Amino acid sequence: MSLSFAKRLDNVETSAIRELFKLLGKPGIISFAGGFPDSAMFDVAGIRQAVDTALSDEPGGALQYGATEGYQPLREQLAGFMQSKGVQGLAGDGLMVTTGSQQALDLLGKTLLEPGSTAIVEGPTFLATIQCFRLYGADLVSAPIDDAGVQVDRLEQLIVQHRPRLVYLIPTFGNPSGAMLSLERRKRVLELAVKHQTLIVEDDPYGDLYFDAPPPPSLLALSHQVPGSRDWLVHCGSLSKVLSPGLRIGWMVAPPALLAKAVMCKQFSDAHTSTFAQATAARYLAAGLMPATLATVRATYGRRALAMGQALRQELGAAVEFVQPQGGLFVWARLTGAGGKLRDAGELAQRAIEQGVAFVPGAPFYCADPDRSTFRLSFATAGEDLIREGVARLGRSLA
Amino acid sequence: MSLSFAKRLDNVETSAIRELFKLLGKPGIISFAGGFPDSAMFDVAGIRQAVDTALSDEPGGALQYGATEGYQPLREQLAGFMQSKGVQGLAGDGLMVTTGSQQALDLLGKTLLEPGSTAIVEGPTFLATIQCFRLYGADLVSAPIDDAGVQVDRLEQLIVQHRPRLVYLIPTFGNPSGAMLSLERRKRVLELAVKHQTLIVEDDPYGDLYFDAPPPPSLLALSHQVPGSRDWLVHCGSLSKVLSPGLRIGWMVAPPALLAKAVMCKQFSDAHTSTFAQATAARYLAAGLMPATLATVRATYGRRALAMGQALRQELGAAVEFVQPQGGLFVWARLTGAGGKLRDAGELAQRAIEQGVAFVPGAPFYCADPDRSTFRLSFATAGEDLIREGVARLGRSLA
Known part of the structure; x- marks a missing residue:
């Protein structure tokens, strides 16, 4: 046996x-x-300085258990970082810290997906998203993309047909596609979210990695232009690609009811993200080293x-x-x-x-x-x- | 809507x-x-020295993505730590690092529990275990305890009656009960595991926190005395109560087939535990600071x-x-x-x-x-x- x-x-x-x-x-x-x-x-020098400051300033904060929602100084730094990229009306309390943005995907799966539910993803999309959502029993539907990102007319048909629990997109420098959702399509995606009362998940680990001109604003930054869209929008961010994956610092902005459920699930997933890493990241951002x-x-x-x-x-x-x-x-x-x-x-x-x-x-x-x-x-x-x-x-x- | x-x-x-x-x-x-x-x-001084060494020796190891199973030098240190407490035949590859031992519970839930399945826990037991297992849809059954831990005769009846996917115990300084499973009962629990081919999960965050005499050996340390029991035993450890919860360093020893499934699930939960925290813990243990x-x-x-x-x-x-x-x-x-x-x-x-x-x-x-x-x-x-x-x-x- x-x-x-x-x-x-x-x-x-x-x-x-x-x-x-x-x-x-x-x-x-x-x-x-x-x-x-x-x-x-x-x-390395900047991170060393940040952890040193964290351990000097508030060793208890860096080494003790912390709030499941995240270390408050980091939440505030991350909210400020998002504001600097055009996001309006976001305070520290509007986001939770996750153990890498992979955990944000896991918490979305845990809170929203189950056998019989559907999630729409781009074809192609991030492999670990497919596996993560399937582990929660969801059926996955592939929405076609081109160089300007997901094809919005087709996406709308799929939303109507499948009534998904969520639509997962990497609008900016998509993985693996590299595709860039156009500004016009970004607005249409937000309109679709409101029209069909369908949750859109914007995964954005790469948006800061532009070479010349900045990309169009994130869906989150655009959401104030489309009334009601913020109620149907999740945004996942990460320090992994720009600072260090080893810190495992991601974050998730979500409507309050969903954020509360995700925090409850995180409590039983890993209690909280390493405060040692969070305090280090908070001091790094506060020191103005990111630009x-x-x-x-x-x-x-x-x-x-x-x-x-x-x-x-x-x-x-x-x-x-x-x-x-x-x-x-x-x-x-x-x-x-x-x-x-x-x-x-x-x-x-x-x-x-x-x-x-x-x-x-x-x-x-x-x-x-x-x-x-x-x-x-x-x-x-x-x-x-x-x-x-x-x-x-x-x-x-x-x- | x-x-x-x-x-x-x-x-x-x-x-x-x-x-x-x-x-x-x-x-x-x-x-x-x-x-x-x-x-x-x-x-704080010891941890500061450890992170400093980690960033000097191998900054890539501390800051880059790492293996889902854990940072190899930490796995080896943890195996050595367990050996020092009487565990036989455990190498680094026999355990995985988890984001606190809470994540070990979550991964056990994800790999083993589903609607219609049953888990037996002690009454009373760790609250977050109850919630964590229920999130995976399991029915929970309470096994009574006394000062010498779980009542083994009653446990056997419950195993026969419910055919649980796992039995979760905190044998040493139980939370909240403080109860200490006696040496005799420890051996009987291992015998029950083999006899009924039932997985026993030993959660052991407090075993190092004895005041005078050391407690009886862990189930894991005793398992070589009960042939076949290692195939039905999971052991969860943690640095949270003895070093720092903020590092979020736990570990899980499990039979190879289960360990492989848990690693796969962890890949889609948080990819890996913070290498920044893992490398720090590894250097701390290697420096001999723990005793x-x-x-x-x-x-x-x-x-x-x-x-x-x-x-x-x-x-x-x-x-x-x-x-x-x-x-x-x-x-x-x-x-x-x-x-x-x-x-x-x-x-x-x-x-x-x-x-x-x-x-x-x-x-x-x-x-x-x-x-x-x-x-x-x-x-x-x-x-x-x-x-x-x-x-x-x-x-x-x-x-």
Whole structure:
């Protein structure tokens, strides 16, 4: 006899990506596979100063149990950070701190999703969102996107058809798509939320990572232009891509009734997010260190994105199509089959490993009807020379 | 129209204790209500040194994404810590790091519990366990305890009757009961696990907090004496009560198949526990700072427990009965009604607040059939003079 597990576990499987990641240990591999920032970008000195201040100022606050909603000075700093990006009417009490934005997804699943309920996500979308929501028993429906983000007419049809508990979007520098929801579509999404009384979840871990011009305002920042939309809007933010994933600091802005339920669920999930990390992040933000950190990160990733785009055009030519990213961490590309070349990105990934370069094929990012010609390349963690060498290897894999 | 929440939320309610905690802000209140360690005990200098070392030695390890299973140097330190307490055959790979031991409970719920499944818990037990398991839809069954812990004959009957997915026990300095499962019963619990192929969860946040003699070995340490029992045993540990709750470092030892499922679920819960906190804890343990910290904490809490016991006997006399604690954070007491005095601890709690002392009535700690004469007093956070003054106020509340 053996252990009986809950049936919800049958809804997920160990991801294909995880299997691929096991191959990354192979010596000499250049990896474009990760979804993480470059460790070399971390402001270690600033973080050291912040934790030192936190432990000096209020050691009890940094080391004792804390409120489930979050460490109040951090909530206020995060509200201020959001205000600086155009969000109106948000105080510290309007958000909760989460253990990375992954936990915000988990709490949304726990509060809103169950067997028989539906969630609409973009096709493609963040893989861990698909798995997280499926663990709560939800049916997932895929809304098609193009370079301007989710196709709003189609989204409206799907909302009417499926009456979802929530619609999950990454409007800015989408993962994996890199797509940017246009300003016009952002307003229409908010109007849809009100019209159909449907909850929209805006996941925004990448919005600060723009290279030149800032992206359109977030749905949250735009919500005051669409009366009633704030009642149907959740916004998830994160310090992981811009400061440090290891702190596990995310946050969630939500309508009060939902926020209260999510806090109750968090109480029984992990009681609260590490106050040690929260107090450190609060002192980091309070010290005014973020603008300089963001400037460095944007400049570095901008150069790398440019190098990757140029190399792809040079080495792979018409065999691949992609939109040059204006921010985020990823190039999302499609094998065209031009010149009779490979169209299956899964097969390309296998060949590429043999050539010494790794990336993630696109299929697992779709909850339905995967486009197997797609793949995702991260330009975040390799320097420009390595990027050029890696893309050259990719070119050889396709030859 | 308003948001539709998942039905699982109907299984829990905001706790009575939480409502009581709101009253604690009243000026001059002496609180015996908390379940937390004294902030004055935190080894701030040692933790500062540990985080400093972590950021110097391997800043990427402390600030980057990490493995869901945990930061490997911490897993190895924790395995060593468990070995030092008599656990055999445990390597770093045999445990996962969790975001506080609360998350271990959540992951057990997620992997094992669902509507229609049953979990057996002690009556009384940790309140957040009851709520956490109910959120996953499980039916809870209460196993009676006495001063020597869970009554094993009764437990066996309940196992046979309910075929539970798991049996949750706090064998050492139980919360709230303070009860200590005897060595003989520990062995019988392990034998029951094998005989009935039933998973036993040993939650052990307090085992290191003994005052004089160490408690009997943990179920995990004893498991090598009962062949096959390790296959049916989960052990949850925590640094929260002995080092710092704010780090949110817990861990779970479990059979490999269950550990793998829990790791998969954790991937979609919070990706991993803060590497910043994990690397700090790893360096703290590696620096050999824990034995001195434990010695200080044990001596301090031991003095406070003694002061509280003496004051209770002096101020409340025959109106209250309790076993003098030999460790942990709590006195668990029962109103006897002697001399025609109050027997309802909920009413006493209300009166006590007016007298300027707070504690938690026992009823919410029972998943069924609450004993309303019980209450829990924490001796951890007040000094001896305050303890005496608080207990005197308690005496006046009962008069």
